[in-house]
Amino acid sequence: MLKTTTHNTMHNNLKAADPTTFNDIFTQLQQHYGHLPWWPADTEYEMMVGAILTQNTNWKNVEKALANLAGHLTGKIAPQQILAMPLDTLAQLIRSSGYYNQKAIKLKALTLWYQKYDFDISQARCIEGATLRIELLAVNGIGPETADSILVYALDKPFFIIDNYTRRILHRIGFELPTGYDKLRLLLEQNIPRNITTYQQYHALLVEHAKRYCTKIPQCQHCPLYCCCQKNIE
DNA sequence: TTCCCGCTAA
DNA sequence: TTAGCTGGAA
Numbered sequence: 453m454l455k456t457t458t459h460n461t462m463h464n465n466l467k468a469a470d471p472t473t474f475n476d477i478f479t480q481l482q483q484h485y486g487h488l489p490w491w492p493a494d495t496e497y498e499m500m501v502g503a504i505l506t507q508n509t510n511w512k513n514v515e516k517a518l519a520n521l522a523g524h525l526t527g528k529i530a531p532q533q534i535l536a537m538p539l540d541t542l543a544q545l546i547r548s549s550g551y552y553n554q555k556a557i558k559l560k561a562l563t564l565w566y567q568k569y570d571f572d573i574s575q576a577r578c579i580e581g582a583t584l585r586i587e588l589l590a591v592n593g594i595g596p597e598t599a600d601s602i603l604v605y606a607l608d609k610p611f612f613i614i615d616n617y618t619r620r621i622l623h624r625i626g627f628e629l630p631t632g633y634d635k636l637r638l639l640l641e642q643n644i645p646r647n648i649t650t651y652q653q654y655h656a657l658l659v660e661h662a663k664r665y666c667t668k669i670p671q672c673q674h675c676p677l678y679c680c681c682q683k684n685i686e
Numbered sequence: 687t688t689c690c691c692g693c694t695a696a
Numbered sequence: 697t698t699a700g701c702t703g704g705a706a
Contacts, residue, residue: 503691510690513704550702554693595693615691659691668689 465682466628471643476680477625478650481657484676490656491605496573497566498529503601504558504593505549517549531563531571558593565591573606581609596633604655610648612640613655617662624666626682 467473493499498518505514518529524545525533534542543556565587569575576584584607588599596614603609614637623629630636644650665675672683 506690507692508690509692509702510704513690516704548703550690550704551692551700552702554701558693593693597692601691613691617691655691662691 465626467626467682469627469639469643473680474640474643477677478644478654478657480676480680481661482653485657485660488653488656488660490652491601493605494528496606497531497571499606500562500566500602501529501534501559503598503605504555504562505546507551507555507598509550513548513550517546520545520548531566534559534563535567554593561592562594577607577609581607581611584609585611596637600637604648604651608648610641610646610651612637612644612651614640615655615659617666618655618658621658621662621666621677624670624681624684625677626684 491499491502493502501521502514502518505517521529524541539556539560542559543552546552546555546559549555566576579587581603585599585603588594588602589596594602600611600613603611604613614633619629619636630639644654661677665671665677670683670685672678672681675681
């Protein structure tokens with residue numbers, strides 16, 4: 453006879469994080485979506501620019517902004533040109549990404565940080581991940597999610613990216629999630645093998661899944677995680 | 687009207 | 697803890 457502990461009842465049968473479950477989720481998503489070509493960008497610098505532009509913004513609008521920038525700069529988006537450009541001009545070019553005045557300032561700040569490494573990604577990659585993370589967080593306009601995105605997709609440093617999608621999916625599946633960005637990040641990093649390829653792909657899968665099935669109003673019918681999910685919907 | 691791969695300032 | 701930042705698509 454199974455006994456339900458009062459502890460379980462009080463916490464609505466929430467799951468504890470464990471490596472096997474996270475591995476299962478990864479496998480299921482991987483089988484469904486296959487390998488995803490993330491992050492979409494021609495250069496590491498463009499990746500970082502995209503990370504700023506997509507803050508609380510639909511990626512489609514970011515693509516337009518990136519295309520505008522590339523057009524104005526006749527080709528590839530170079531950090532030197534971003535620094536040289538007047539703030540207003542930059543702001544107008546990225547208008548479609550929203551918060552354009554703020555983001556223009558943020559792009560300048562990001563680029564000034566990058567200049568420290570001569571705009572050379574291989575130089576930046578020589579620095580330890582934890583150090584780079586502190587540096588990025590000190591840049592105006594770069595918070596934890598943007599920092600970790602840059603670390604994972606441009607600098608090849610393994611930090612688990614936490615975004616709304618990650619929280620939404622894991623919450624619905626039924627995990628007890630700590631409040632606070634770093635608490636959840638550390639929890640996942642302790643339960644998922646810390647290698648860069650896995651972290652790149654895992655985050656990509658979560659985002660894709662949140663857009664296809666685990667949307668604001670979830671489409672559970674043909675969800676690849678249907679069986680292991682408690683459908684813990686508000 | 688709501689929702690987008692958030693962050694800062696206060 | 698939350699107002700403010702902002703355009704574009706659904």
